[in-house]
Each structure stands twice: as structure tokens, then as C-alpha cells.
Amino acid sequence: MxxxxxxxxxxxxxxxxxxxxxxxxxxxxxxxxxxxxxxxxxxxxxxxxxxxxxxxxxxxxxxxxxxxxxxxxxxxxxxxxxxxxxxxxxxxxxxxxxxxxxxxxxxxxxxxxxxxxxxxxxxxxxxxxxxxIDAAIFREWMVGLGRRRAPARIAHFFCEMFVRLDAIGLAKDRVIRLPVTQEELGDALGLSAVHTNRSLQELRSQNLFTFEGGRLVINDWEGLKRAADFDPLYLHQGSGGDAP
The missing domain is CATH 2.60.120.10 (Jelly Rolls)
Structure with missing residues (x-):
């Protein structure tokens, strides 16, 4: 076909x-x-x-x-x-x-x-x-695995995925489809299931986002970026990092 x-x-x-x-x-x-x-x-x-x-x-x-x-x-x-x-x-x-x-x-x-x-x-x-750019993303992930606390790794991943999906028109009203389970988050970010769950709870307590059912709603973009120490430079996109 x-x-x-x-x-x-x-x-x-x-x-x-x-x-x-x-x-x-x-x-x-x-x-x-x-x-x-x-x-x-x-x-x-x-x-x-x-x-x-x-x-x-x-x-x-x-x-x-x-x-x-x-x-x-x-x-x-x-x-x-x-x-x-x-x-x-x-x-x-x-x-x-x-x-x-x-x-x-x-x-x-x-x-x-x-x-x-x-x-x-x-x-x-x-x-x-x-x-x-793909290689730059790998480098940023390596920094996260080596130096970021678990909540910051998750927050950084959420920021990255929002910017990447927004750049191709797949973000709307601070919402993206993000069908990743907690187990898959752990497999990507080097975290145990328990650590992933605790870190998500810590971030949720700050009301930065809602993440359920494969859907991420960003409640506080600037707060999420601060929690992640997120700088979109490595994505090399003209609109990367602007407030959603």
C-alpha cells in the first residue's frame, strides 16, 4: 500500500x-x-x-x-x-x-x-x-539519568514531549496525548515502579499537571519548567519552550 x-x-x-x-x-x-x-x-x-x-x-x-x-x-x-x-x-x-x-x-x-x-x-x-537533534536529545537524557532527581526527570520528560508534539500541531490548549504507563516511564528514566509513583505524586501535589488515561494536561507551564530545569535549546525548534 x-x-x-x-x-x-x-x-x-x-x-x-x-x-x-x-x-x-x-x-x-x-x-x-x-x-x-x-x-x-x-x-x-x-x-x-x-x-x-x-x-x-x-x-x-x-x-x-x-x-x-x-x-x-x-x-x-x-x-x-x-x-x-x-x-x-x-x-x-x-x-x-x-x-x-x-x-x-x-x-x-x-x-x-x-x-x-x-x-x-x-x-x-x-x-x-x-x-x-536526535543526538542532542540523547545527550539531554543522559544528563537527566546522571544528575537529575527523579521528579525532575519526569517533569523534564513531560516538558520535552509537549514541545515536540506542539511543534507538529499535536498539542491543543495545554493538552497532549501521552500514552505512557508508569512502568514505561520507569524503563525510560531509570526508575523503579515505586520511585516513579512517588515522584509523580510529589509533582502532582504542586498542581503542575494532570496525567491520566494517556493524556497530559499542563496546569502550570512555568512551574513545570522550573521543576524540570528545562531549557528547550537542545530541541533546536523555533517555537520550542514558548508558553503553551
């Missing part, structure tokens, strides 16, 4: 201005679309893929297993992102990629991406910029 890569255009235009011909080239990328169930693996560590995946709807995550069963979530991915773009040049996957929710995924053959960048050379730089 083929489809429209419109979400990719919206995501890239949140970080750089595209020319009309670049926009059209991205929109008409040949996609094979699959609807996947929640928690379904897309690509496994050790695979040598010949295609990359574009998140069209829903959420995905990167992860590694430690000791064969303990999961560390490395990143969450939103519509418009290509989580395994690095497989264009790193031929063997060094981590796994899975859906977080039910998701619509567009698979793009590597040769189609190479052809697109040959026709529109500036897009090579655009994808490189997107990859560098």
Missing part, C-alpha cells in the same frame, strides 16, 4: 524551511504502509534492514534488553519521525524498535531515500540536522 508522507514534511518543517520541490519530493516518497498493534517489534537488534520506517500515526520507542529481559527505553518517537534513519549508513541495528501504541508505519526502501537525496541534495543536510 502506498501513502502520503505528509507527517514527515510537518516534522522537518518544524526545524527547517523546505523548498516547494523538496516538500513535494518528501510527500511522494514511495511507502509501504502497515498498521501495527501496541508493543509490536518493528526491527530487532542485529537485523540488517534495507528500509527505514516512518511513524505516520501513533507512537514508537527504541529499546535495548539488558540480561535478556530488563528493558531500557532509549527514546520515544512521534508522528513524522524516522527512528531508524541511521540504518541508511549503519547496516546492522544495535538496538530494537517497537510500537508503543497501535501505530501506522510507512516503510521506505533505502534506495528511495538515496534517490530522493540525489534529486534534492539539500535534503541530505536536512536529514543530517534531524539526526543531530
Amino acid at each position: 502506498s501513502g502520503d508522507a505528509g507527517p514527515l514534511v510537518r516534522k522537518l518543517e518544524s526545524i527547517v524551511e523546505l523548498a516547494p520541490e523538496e516538500r513535494e519530493g518528501l510527500r511522494t516518497l514511495p511507502l509501504t504502509i502497515r498498521d501495527l498493534r501496541p508493543q509490536q517489534d518493528i526491527v530487532h537488534e542485529g537485523d540488517r534492514p534495507t528500509q527505514s520506517c516512518l511513524v505516520l500515526e501513533g507512537f514508537a520507542l527504541r529499546y535495548k534488553l539488558v540480561g535478556g529481559h530488563r528493558r531500557q527505553i532509549l527514546a520515544f518517537h512521534i508522528p513524522g519521525e524516522i527512528p531508524d534513519l541511521q540504518s541508511l549508513h549503519l547496516k546492522t541495528m544495535d538496538h530494537s524498535l517497537a510500537t508503543l501504541t497501535a501505530a501506522r508505519i510507512g516503510f521506505i526502501q533505502h534506495r528511495a531515500l538515496h534517490d530522493l537525496m540525489a534529486r534534492h541534495p539539500r535534503l541530505t543536510g536536512v536529514f543530517w540536522r534531524e539526526t543531530l
Whole structure:
């Protein structure tokens, strides 16, 4: 099945201005679309893929297993992102990629991406910029895991996800869809279930947000940023961090 890569255009235009011909080239990328169930693996560590995946709807995550069963979530991915773009040049996957929710995924053959960048050379730089921002997010997560208290890690994650989703038009009236469980928060932020629950309770007592049913409502954006020590610079988005 083929489809429209419109979400990719919206995501890239949140970080750089595209020319009309670049926009059209991205929109008409040949996609094979699959609807996947929640928690379904897309690509496994050790695979040598010949295609990359574009998140069209829903959420995905990167992860590694430690000791064969303990999961560390490395990143969450939103519509418009290509989580395994690095497989264009790193031929063997060094981590796994899975859906977080039910998701619509567009698979793009590597040769189609190479052809697109040959026709529109500036897009090579655009994808490189997107990859560098991805690396900046990894660095910020590393700082959080190493130096932030547990409540600040959670507050920082909420701030980041709001800014990323707002940039692609998926935030409204200080509300975003954020279908992450407490267990998944712990797997991403290096926290036990008990520590995650206590930290959420501490933040809730400050009336900074409401988080339930996969929905985050921000009650106090400035207070949440202070609790997180959040500076959106690392996201490199023109609107990043403005009050919702």
C-alpha cells in the first residue's frame, strides 16, 4: 500500500524551511504502509534492514534488553519521525524498535531515500540536522539519568514531549496525548515502579499537571519548567519552550 508522507514534511518543517520541490519530493516518497498493534517489534537488534520506517500515526520507542529481559527505553518517537534513519549508513541495528501504541508505519526502501537525496541534495543536510537533534536529545537524557532527581526527570520528560508534539500541531490548549504507563516511564528514566509513583505524586501535589488515561494536561507551564530545569535549546525548534 502506498501513502502520503505528509507527517514527515510537518516534522522537518518544524526545524527547517523546505523548498516547494523538496516538500513535494518528501510527500511522494514511495511507502509501504502497515498498521501495527501496541508493543509490536518493528526491527530487532542485529537485523540488517534495507528500509527505514516512518511513524505516520501513533507512537514508537527504541529499546535495548539488558540480561535478556530488563528493558531500557532509549527514546520515544512521534508522528513524522524516522527512528531508524541511521540504518541508511549503519547496516546492522544495535538496538530494537517497537510500537508503543497501535501505530501506522510507512516503510521506505533505502534506495528511495538515496534517490530522493540525489534529486534534492539539500535534503541530505536536512536529514543530517534531524539526526543531530536526535543526538542532542540523547545527550539531554543522559544528563537527566546522571544528575537529575527523579521528579525532575519526569517533569523534564513531560516538558520535552509537549514541545515536540506542539511543534507538529499535536498539542491543543495545554493538552497532549501521552500514552505512557508508569512502568514505561520507569524503563525510560531509570526508575523503579515505586520511585516513579512517588515522584509523580510529589509533582502532582504542586498542581503542575494532570496525567491520566494517556493524556497530559499542563496546569502550570512555568512551574513545570522550573521543576524540570528545562531549557528547550537542545530541541533546536523555533517555537520550542514558548508558553503553551
